[in-house]
Amino acid sequence: MRTFRSRSAVLGRSTVLAATGAAVLALSLTACGGGSDTKAAEPAGATVAASATETTVSVGGSHDVRSAGATVAAKPGGKRAAAAAPVCTTKDVTISAARHGGPPYTHIVLTAKNTSAHSCRMTGFPEIQFLESHKQDVPAVAKSKPASPVVLKPGAPAYALVKVSDGGVDEDNEPVSAFQVSLQGGGMAAVRAPGSGGIAVDPAKALTGYWTYELRNGADDF
Numbered sequence: 302m303r304t305f306r307s308r309s310a311v312l313g314r315s316t317v318l319a320a321t322g323a324a325v326l327a328l329s330l331t332a333c334g335g336g337s338d339t340k341a342a343e344p345a346g347a348t349v350a351a352s353a354t355e356t357t358v359s360v361g362g363s364h365d366v367r368s369a370g371a372t373v374a375a376k377p378g379g380k381r382a383a384a385a386a387p388v389c390t391t392k393d394v395t396i397s398a399a400r401h402g403g404p405p406y407t408h409i410v411l412t413a414k415n416t417s418a419h420s421c422r423m424t425g426f427p428e429i430q431f432l433e434s435h436k437q438d439v440p441a442v443a444k445s446k447p448a449s450p451v452v453l454k455p456g457a458p459a460y461a462l463v464k465v466s467d468g469g470v471d472e473d474n475e476p477v478s479a480f481q482v483s484l485q486g487g488g489m490a491a492v493r494a495p496g497s498g499g500i501a502v503d504p505a506k507a508l509t510g511y512w513t514y515e516l517r518n519g520a521d522d523f
Contacts, residue, residue, distance in 0.1 A: 386452050389413070389421035391488025394453070396427075398463075400495045405468030409495060411461045411482065413512065415453040421486075423451040423459045423512040428483040431465070432475060435504040438483075439463065445510035445520045462510040462521040466503040474501035 387393075394413040401408040411427055426441040451459050466472055478499035483489045494500045510521050 386420045386422045386450075388486035389415065389423050389453065389484060390486045391484055391490045393417040393419075393421045393486075394423075394459075394484070396482050396490045396492050398492050398495050400500075401462065405466075406496070406500065407464060407466050407468040409463050409465060409500060410516065411463060411492070412458050413453075413461075413484075414458045415455055418455055420452055420454050423453060423484075423486075425485040426509050426511045427461050427463070428485065429463065429507075429509055430481045430483075431477050431502045431507065432480075432504060439507045439509045441509050441511060442523045445513065445517075445523070447511060447513045451512050451514060459512045459514065460516055461512050462516055462523075464506065464508040464523055465500055467506050472501075472503045473505065474503050476500070477502045 393415060395416050396411060396413050398409050398411055400406050401410045413423060413427075415421060426445075429439040430436060431439070445462070453459055465477075466474055476499050478494050480492055480494060481489055482492050508523050510516075510523070513520075
């Protein structure tokens, strides 16, 4: 005897099977990817590799593209920032002199203070002429040259140690009450010598250091 199933019974069974299959598929996706988003199912390395193809760093309005995996930090006041700062002239700084050490006073310190409203870069060493009879500049001591550019923010100072004599009474010293300082960036300034009687200068012994942020032991030992 044949058994006939109704059309509605067959359709009901198909619906149950379809629902069961969908549930199994959903559970499989959840186990693999932790969610229903297909991006979450991708291997972790794929997303990292795609985002680390190149690193772009913007410094001073320009773009520098670096290779994958490189970590680049733009340092304020670095070489690129220093190169962007204009060179200091005597219009940007005020130069003064003070005695250094005790008697006999063989050295003075020049201070160049940035009195402008912008940063500027001190280059080289002060070009000094102590006497009208000696037109050549005081020679510089190479070991005092700083390793990095000296960039002065508004109000900031730079220093240069200057040797004026050996302190001997038999030297060919000449009294100096004021002298001339030129900057390699441009301009000349008349600087008043420290002390009520000025300073005693032996042009044959005079030396100058480079402009630096501070006087340094060893580098300024001359």
